[in-house]
Amino acid sequence: MAMMDKGSHLPLRISRLFKRAIKQEKLAHAYLLNWRNQSIKEEITLNIAKTILCNDIDINNADDELMPCGACESCKKFSANVHPDLIIVRPDGSFIKINQIREIINKFAYPPYFDKRVCIIYDCHRFNQEAANTILKTLEEPNSDNYFFLCTNSMDMLLPTIISRCQALNMPLFFDISEEDMQNLSLPPFFLPLIKYLGITSREELSALKETDFFNIRQQILEFIENKSNYSMLELLNLSDKISKSATMTILVLKMLLTINRDLLMICNGINNVLNCEVMTFINEKENKFIPEKILEHNIWLNNAFYLIDRNINKSLIIEKSLAFYCNSI
Ligand SMILES: [Zn+2]
Structure with a gap:
């Protein structure tokens, strides 16, 4: 978790957005982070969570940048990977299953250890039917201390009922494939925009696609x-x-x-x-x-x-x- 220590930055647009929301006390209870990359940048999602959980966040400075303080108890526990108010859910096999959602709901029955709780759900397009119905109920009746971050890189596969209960944020598209990379793999450069559209954004993903x-x-x-x-x-x-x-x-x-x-x-x-x-x-x-x-x-x-x-x-x-x-x- 060293990657989340100070020096880890949020993209400016995202930083501004959360700074304004925290300042105006208008944080949404569920954000849907739409990653258009094939792989989700987990360190950015974690940094948002760390920022929201920080007990000493400075929102009145003139900078656009929003950073967790790195020194409070919450930040220390976060960096040590033992934060009691951070819940991370990933698919168990192909799907996110009902028992995983029940576990979240059980934890939500108690107040957070500090003052807020964050639940990150990766690959949220992989809820099975039962899990989707249950999470919908939880999203409908938000509890003031709890914040959901649902992450997906396949918006197309997400149930519209889930999308409608979240504030969707388009996350920045990280694209580092050059025309030269295309040539190295004997691919014509005119494929570049198509590749980007398909969500292939790194050289490794491109090589894998070529295979x-x-x-x-x-x-x-x-x-x-x-x-x-x-x-x-x-x-x-x-x-x-x-x-x-x-x-x-x-x-x-x-x-x-x-x-x-x-x-x-x-x-x-x-x-x-x-x-x-x-x-x-x-x-x-x-x-x-x-x-x-x-x-x-x-x-x-x-x-x-x-x-x-x-x-x-x-x-x-x-x-x-x-x-x-x-x-x-x-
Ligand atoms: Zn802090």
């Missing part, structure tokens, strides 16, 4: 959409099978389809700023027709599909339906 079949699959999907009228059902089934072998690939492909739909809508509106430049070429060359209303309908389906992935719905069927849409309707 998968993603770029081949992407190519096949583009060809499929381009030749939608004469694509065989068998090829569609094979492609769906291949993608759905892994949940990660299934999610990446769904996200990619959203980028393709975004591009199609852009082009329909005469805007050429696309993430998949091949789409531009085949629309212009082949005079493919796409109907904006149908694309929006497809987006609704895709957004729902994210919920289904983790809930044991046949992934191959989800992909098949998501792709078939391009032949049948659009």
Whole structure:
């Protein structure tokens, strides 16, 4: 936990926001931290918690920066990783389960050791149904001393009822992939905006992505959409099978389809700023027709599909339906 000692900074925008909220005594009881990176920056989340729990926070200084004092009892216990008012929950296996939420509720029945309590829930899109229903009740009836920080990097997979009970904060996007990194992995630089959109933000994540079949699959999907009228059902089934072998690939492909739909809508509106430049070429060359209303309908389906992935719905069927849409309707 040494990383949280003094010298650890919050991004300025986040710092300002919490400083104002603490000063005006308007801290929300549940924040939803929307991380667009593939991995959540846990040290920033912990630093927010440490700041909120600090017993000697200086909110009247002129700086925009908000820092825990580092010296009070709360800060000391936090740094020693023994803070009695900090609860951290992570998925147990694939899901956050009901017994984990019950444990939180039991702790919440008692007043905090100091004056506030913070509960951080990582990967909050992984509540199972029972856990989600129970946490919803807790979020609905907040207790004045308790603060929730729900973290996700998959907003798409989160239940809308949970989103609506939290104050959602878009966390800064950390992106450190350069054109040179792309070239080193033999990837064309024009993929950069797409990579960013998919939430791949570090060199390690990019190398890992390169190791998968993603770029081949992407190519096949583009060809499929381009030749939608004469694509065989068998090829569609094979492609769906291949993608759905892994949940990660299934999610990446769904996200990619959203980028393709975004591009199609852009082009329909005469805007050429696309993430998949091949789409531009085949629309212009082949005079493919796409109907904006149908694309929006497809987006609704895709957004729902994210919920289904983790809930044991046949992934191959989800992909098949998501792709078939391009032949049948659009
Ligand atoms: Zn302190």
